[in-house]
Amino acid sequence: MTGQIIDGKNIAAEVRGEIREQITKIQGENPAFKALLAIIQVSDRKDSLTYVRMKLKAAEEVGIATEYLHFSESTTQEEVLQSIDRLNEDPEVNGIIIQLPLPKGFDEDLFTSRVKPEKDVDGFGNYNIGELNKRNGNPYFLPCTPKGIIELLKRSNVNISGTKSLVIGRSDIVGSPIAALLKAEDSTVTIAHSKTKDIQQCFKDVGIVVVAIGRPEFVKGEWFKDASPDCVVIDVGTNFVDDSTKKVGFRYVGDVEFHESIKHVKLITPVPGGVGPMTVAMLLQNTLLSAQRVEKLNGKLRPFK
Amino acid sequence: MTGQIIDGKNIAAEVRGEIREQITKIQGENPAFKALLAIIQVSDRKDSLTYVRMKLKAAEEVGIATEYLHFSESTTQEEVLQSIDRLNEDPEVNGIIIQLPLPKGFDEDLFTSRVKPEKDVDGFGNYNIGELNKRNGNPYFLPCTPKGIIELLKRSNVNISGTKSLVIGRSDIVGSPIAALLKAEDSTVTIAHSKTKDIQQCFKDVGIVVVAIGRPEFVKGEWFKDASPDCVVIDVGTNFVDDSTKKVGFRYVGDVEFHESIKHVKLITPVPGGVGPMTVAMLLQNTLLSAQRVEKLNGKLRPFK
Ligand SMILES: NC(=O)C1=CN([C@@H]2O[C@H](COP(=O)(O)OP(=O)(O)OC[C@H]3O[C@@H](n4cnc5c(N)ncnc54)[C@H](OP(=O)(O)O)[C@@H]3O)[C@@H](O)[C@H]2O)C=CC1
Ligand SMILES: NC(=O)C1=CN([C@@H]2O[C@H](COP(=O)(O)OP(=O)(O)OC[C@H]3O[C@@H](n4cnc5c(N)ncnc54)[C@H](OP(=O)(O)O)[C@@H]3O)[C@@H](O)[C@H]2O)C=CC1
Numbered sequence: 001m002t003g004q005i006i007d008g009k010n011i012a013a014e015v016r017g018e019i020r021e022q023i024t025k026i027q028g029e030n031p032a033f034k035a036l037l038a039i040i041q042v043s044d045r046k047d048s049l050t051y052v053r054m055k056l057k058a059a060e061e062v063g064i065a066t067e068y069l070h071f072s073e074s075t076t077q078e079e080v081l082q083s084i085d086r087l088n089e090d091p092e093v094n095g096i097i098i099q100l101p102l103p104k105g106f107d108e109d110l111f112t113s114r115v116k117p118e119k120d121v122d123g124f125g126n127y128n129i130g131e132l133n134k135r136n137g138n139p140y141f142l143p144c145t146p147k148g149i150i151e152l153l154k155r156s157n158v159n160i161s162g163t164k165s166l167v168i169g170r171s172d173i174v175g176s177p178i179a180a181l182l183k184a185e186d187s188t189v190t191i192a193h194s195k196t197k198d199i200q201q202c203f204k205d206v207g208i209v210v211v212a213i214g215r216p217e218f219v220k221g222e223w224f225k226d227a228s229p230d231c232v233v234i235d236v237g238t239n240f241v242d243d244s245t246k247k248v249g250f251r252y253v254g255d256v257e258f259h260e261s262i263k264h265v266k267l268i269t270p271v272p273g274g275v276g277p278m279t280v281a282m283l284l285q286n287t288l289l290s291a292q293r294v295e296k297l298n299g300k301l302r303p304f305k
Numbered sequence: 306m307t308g309q310i311i312d313g314k315n316i317a318a319e320v321r322g323e324i325r326e327q328i329t330k331i332q333g334e335n336p337a338f339k340a341l342l343a344i345i346q347v348s349d350r351k352d353s354l355t356y357v358r359m360k361l362k363a364a365e366e367v368g369i370a371t372e373y374l375h376f377s378e379s380t381t382q383e384e385v386l387q388s389i390d391r392l393n394e395d396p397e398v399n400g401i402i403i404q405l406p407l408p409k410g411f412d413e414d415l416f417t418s419r420v421k422p423e424k425d426v427d428g429f430g431n432y433n434i435g436e437l438n439k440r441n442g443n444p445y446f447l448p449c450t451p452k453g454i455i456e457l458l459k460r461s462n463v464n465i466s467g468t469k470s471l472v473i474g475r476s477d478i479v480g481s482p483i484a485a486l487l488k489a490e491d492s493t494v495t496i497a498h499s500k501t502k503d504i505q506q507c508f509k510d511v512g513i514v515v516v517a518i519g520r521p522e523f524v525k526g527e528w529f530k531d532a533s534p535d536c537v538v539i540d541v542g543t544n545f546v547d548d549s550t551k552k553v554g555f556r557y558v559g560d561v562e563f564h565e566s567i568k569h570v571k572l573i574t575p576v577p578g579g580v581g582p583m584t585v586a587m588l589l590q591n592t593l594l595s596a597q598r599v600e601k602l603n604g605k606l607r608p609f610k
Contacts, residue, residue: 109439130435133485134414135477162502170488172440180438183475186500188507195491197467202493205506 003265006156006232012277015151019284020062026295027063035291037121037283038067038087041099042080042106048099055097058280064287067093073103080106081114088116094294095121095287100173118293121286123147124173132180141286146178148278149210149234150185156267158208158232161186166202168192168219168255169212174236178210203227211255212236221260233261233268236275308570311461311537317582320456324589325367331600332368340596342426342588343372343392346404347385347411353404360402363585369592372398378408385411386419393421399599400426400592405478423598426591428452429478437485446591451483453583454515454539455490461572463537466491468512473497473504473524473560479517479541487513508532516560517541526565538566538573541580 237255254271474480542560559576
């Protein structure tokens with residue numbers, strides 16, 4: 001048996017196509033309609049620059065306007081906070097994200113929580129985390145990577161309710177919120193982390209595995225031998241490993257040993273081309289949602305389940 | 306082998322004794338020191354009346370002042386909200402709780418989230434839930450029942466880090482927050498609920514089991530046969546079952562089949578006399594903490610881990 005790939009690149013393109021269509025349709029009815037995403041960056045980190053550039057390009061392609069505030073690392077916290085306040089008050093701005101990590105000495109929580117909940121399209125602020133973790137919460141936005149994972153599962157016709165799932169990693173941006181979403185979708189979730197003993201044992205009979213730890217090929221193919229034969233694997237890991245055969249000198253590798261694992265499972269996301277593109281697509285979707293709310297609904301997002 | 310009982314009544318009395326001592330000590334240094342808990346009730350439900358009376362009495366015994374606002378069910382939401390606002394602004398008031406459930410037609414979330422985070426000694430508001438669910442969050446208060454469970458485990462010398470734990474139930478007041486706390490204490494947590502298939506299988510090798518579902522003796526003793534021999538069971542369930550042999554006509558029963566389970570586990574909480582008294586003790590502890598903050602720290606609670 002060999003499993004199938006979940007083509008995140010393709011599915012994300014589909015989602016972006018839908019967003020573009022929707023924007024065109026709304027603008028047909030109301031030419032003044034505009035969705036605007038503001039991105040704040042406080043560093044010259046190469047990876048951050050790449051991620052921001054990807055987001056700006058993707059936004060542009062679907063017809064979402066952008067405002068890019070690029071501060072140098074010598075900027076004071078106060079200056080950046082003032083920009084957030086200004087964007088919070090600007091009725092033209094629908095979404096505000098702060099590219100992490102921030103420079104040393106910056107209190108990230110201070111910044112993510114400064115963004116108004118109704119513009120917090122990354123879903124990292126206290127309000128949206130609180131609502132996400134309530135049984136019938138009303139978050140304005142779900143965080144993009146976990147939201148993208150649920151979307152990948154649904155568009156691949158994976159039935160989540162009643163499954164046993166395993167999430168490896170408990171970060172605020174991936175592990176913990178995807179565990180909350182899987183739970184809300186009626187999966188029975190186990191959350192493992194670096195203090196978990198005998199992690200391999202957690203794979204027994206499991207139907208969905210999400211790995212977000214940042215350790216190249218940490219999860220071995222043979223660990224899936226005891227998993228459900230219908231097991232679906234979502235590999236969030238994005239690790240750079242040196243590779244002199246590549247022009248750029250490196251390649252991307254996931255947290256899962258892809259070639260061995262695919263032999264034992266039903267579906268698996270590749271790295272790159274799995275979760276990554278969906279994260280960006282969900283950011284665009286959240287921004288459009290925010291603009292539509294201002295436009296029409298003027299209310300909160302319906303509960304996420 | 307027969308397991309031991311975790312005597313929650315005793316441990317709670319110990320905690321209350323510590324609170325009383327602390328208050329006496331602080332008042333020795335500053336005679337004006339006062340901790341005040343406000344309780345809002347909007348119903349004449351018998352069980353709510355009982356719970357409120359217990360809380361008022363316990364507060365009084367440790368030297369915490371109380372303000373009890375008892376509204377009739379015909380009160381408007383607006384009236385109750387105005388009282389919360391008044392208590393929020395009153396510098397004398399250190400803790401505010403709203404006895405749940407509220408009457409039909411009342412939006413509970415509206416009320417719990419109206420309480421200022423720094424007076425939300427039940428820990429049910431959006432702010433405190435958000436912080437509880439962040440990796441390095443800074444909640445002002447942890448919700449009382451989950452906090453009491455961790456305290457029971459620690460005072461019984463149960464090592465939480467590295468264990469496998471199972472939480473059955475995913476409510477906002479017990480299941481979900483105790484799962485978050487066990488995770489923060491480095492346990493590998495599985496959260497089961499009514500959509501979980503083959504729940505018995507989840508007991509395999511498990512070291513800590515918390516049951517909060519409200520189904521009398523739902524968890525059978527034999528389910529623990531595959532659990533760790535050192536398994537610790539926390540039974541949160543508080544079910545009234547008819548019992549004509551009792552003067553009052555009923556008795557309390559937990560969610561766990563106590564007499565069969567104790568044969569297979571190391572430690573187990575009884576019902577009554579397990580988690581219940583700890584919940585009230587933690588409410589008092591949170592109120593004292595709040596008063597101490599106003600008095601001295603004037604800051605936030607240190608991170609809970
Ligand atoms: N494709 C995308 O869109 C995105 C990809 N990513 C990628 O996902 C990965 C994870 O990111 P992020 O969540 O931010 O990472 P963090 O570093 O914040 O968290 C890593 C988590 O993995 C756990 N962990 C680390 N080592 C082990 C181990 N040996 N066994 C079990 N658990 C372990 C840690 O446990 P503990 O808590 O005990 O320390 C921690 O909870 C990274 O590769 C990142 O690049 C992230 C976001 C988006
Ligand atoms: N001692 C104390 O201080 C306290 C005691 N309690 C007691 O704890 C119990 C639970 O309270 P609470 O959390 O408020 O209850 P809720 O009714 O809010 O939640 C019950 C949870 O149990 C789950 N559940 C119900 N039936 C089953 C089943 N057959 N198998 C597996 N899971 C099931 C539900 O699943 P789903 O989500 O799928 O519906 C739900 O998540 C009650 O008896 C209550 O009286 C509560 C608070 C404090």
